[in-house]
Amino acid sequence: MLPIIRDEALSRLEAFLPHAGGDYAKRRNYDYGAGAHDHVSRLSPALRRRTITEDEVIKKTLGAHSFARAEKFIQEVFWRTYWKGWLEMRPSLWADYQAVIKAGFAPTKGLEEALEGRTGIACFDAWHKELCETNYLHNHARMWFASIWIHTLGLPWQAGADLFMRHLADGCPASNTLGWRWVAGLQTRGKAYGARADNIAQFTNGRFEPYGELQEDVAAIDGPENPPAMALRAPRAATGDKPLLVLTPEDCDAVSLPLHAKPVGVVSLPRGLLVGNRAKAVLAADEAAMADGLARAQAHFGIETYNGLSVGGLSVNDWQADLRALMASRGADHIVMAFQPTGAWHDCLKDCDLPIAEILRPYDALCWPHAKKGFFPFKEKIPQFLSAL
Numbered sequence: 001m002l003p004i005i006r007d008e009a010l011s012r013l014e015a016f017l018p019h020a021g022g023d024y025a026k027r028r029n030y031d032y033g034a035g036a037h038d039h040v041s042r043l044s045p046a047l048r049r050r051t052i053t054e055d056e057v058i059k060k061t062l063g064a065h066s067f068a069r070a071e072k073f074i075q076e077v078f079w080r081t082y083w084k085g086w087l088e089m090r091p092s093l094w095a096d097y098q099a100v101i102k103a104g105f106a107p108t109k110g111l112e113e114a115l116e117g118r119t120g121i122a123c124f125d126a127w128h129k130e131l132c133e134t135n136y137l138h139n140h141a142r143m144w145f146a147s148i149w150i151h152t153l154g155l156p157w158q159a160g161a162d163l164f165m166r167h168l169a170d171g172c173p174a175s176n177t178l179g180w181r182w183v184a185g186l187q188t189r190g191k192a193y194g195a196r197a198d199n200i201a202q203f204t205n206g207r208f209e210p211y212g213e214l215q216e217d218v219a220a221i222d223g224p225e226n227p228p229a230m231a232l233r234a235p236r237a238a239t240g241d242k243p244l245l246v247l248t249p250e251d252c253d254a255v256s257l258p259l260h261a262k263p264v265g266v267v268s269l270p271r272g273l274l275v276g277n278r279a280k281a282v283l284a285a286d287e288a289a290m291a292d293g294l295a296r297a298q299a300h301f302g303i304e305t306y307n308g309l310s311v312g313g314l315s316v317n318d319w320q321a322d323l324r325a326l327m328a329s330r331g332a333d334h335i336v337m338a339f340q341p342t343g344a345w346h347d348c349l350k351d352c353d354l355p356i357a358e359i360l361r362p363y364d365a366l367c368w369p370h371a372k373k374g375f376f377p378f379k380e381k382i383p384q385f386l387s388a389l
């Protein structure tokens, strides 16, 4: 089972911690197949929704291992942070990708078969099945799958990224969009990732041996230069001392948010705002994470919740008017929420004229400004981040 709510994430982390050192460094690249991913943390669905946070995972890891032993795992956790910061400074790439998805894809040879996982390439079809049935894929499988999609099948990367976003329980605008761009050769300009049959055979322990089936000699696909890094968006600002706390699936742990004042109530945005065509299990994960976040905020702050997910909560069509009415009835003078990073929830909120104050977590404020260039210079800063944490 994938950890979504906080208790599940904490239990999963406890169970994983003994493996976060040398064992992770040795075995992290192996994909043993569905149901056999205990050697990696599988914390991504919880980290994605921040029912557990990166700094918490890092601190607990360093409580169990030296930095030298757990360096590989800690670096991976920082990859998420890096991608989020990198995209935050180039939000046009998310907008461009969304525009392609909205426009739809012209009928392309092999697209339907790939979308349905019946290409005849056994490993690819098996990963497709695992993705749709379990809502998770090992990192190496994601790389191989994306590479086969782009370089062997010659399909548009955006259609593959969209398939992932529909089915992954950890579907993340930054890690997913930039992960696919990296495999395509758009992210590190000119450097594409080619899945090789011998690499797949080795790291799947011989479960798959796609010799002769893959385009191994790959060239980066054509595309414009990456936009230069722009200044990080300042969090939305609103003032007052009676905030109504609003949760979205971007960050469900209001308890650890450095709020300026005690909220007068807490509500989640209706998940129906962003149903799209995402798989039921993914929507259910959002719903569970927000319900858990609401219950925890209620208990922590001793306040009422208005569950935007249930009947009688905020309506999908009139959520802004409903929020204003709720603020009035609770005597709230503004809304407070976690910073909404580049992605669908930010898109949904960016044009509304409600008085919103966003809280940027100190961890993001510390790390994101260093994601201007490649991961290597960012990685060099990890010891500095750790001492600041």
Ligand SMILES: Cc1cc2nc3c(=O)[nH]c(=O)nc-3n(C[C@H](O)[C@H](O)[C@H](O)COP(=O)(O)OP(=O)(O)OC[C@H]3O[C@@H](n4cnc5c(N)ncnc54)[C@H](O)[C@@H]3O)c2cc1C
Pocket: 028, 040, 041, 042, 043, 044, 045, 047, 048, 076, 077, 078, 079, 080, 081, 083, 137, 138, 139, 140, 142, 143, 146, 164, 168, 170, 171, 172, 173, 175, 176, 177, 179, 180, 183
């Ligand atoms: C094409 C492609 C698409 C991807 N799409 C997503 C996505 O939508 N959502 C998502 O969360 N991750 C995505 N990743 C990154 C990575 O595959 C997953 O974060 C990781 O597999 C999650 O499994 P885990 O929690 O067991 O990872 P572990 O190996 O246990 O790593 C611990 C944590 O480190 C972070 N992490 C590890 N590897 C990466 C990475 N390469 N990039 C960013 N963060 C990383 C995650 O938060 C992860 O939970 C994608 C990678 C590729 C190549």
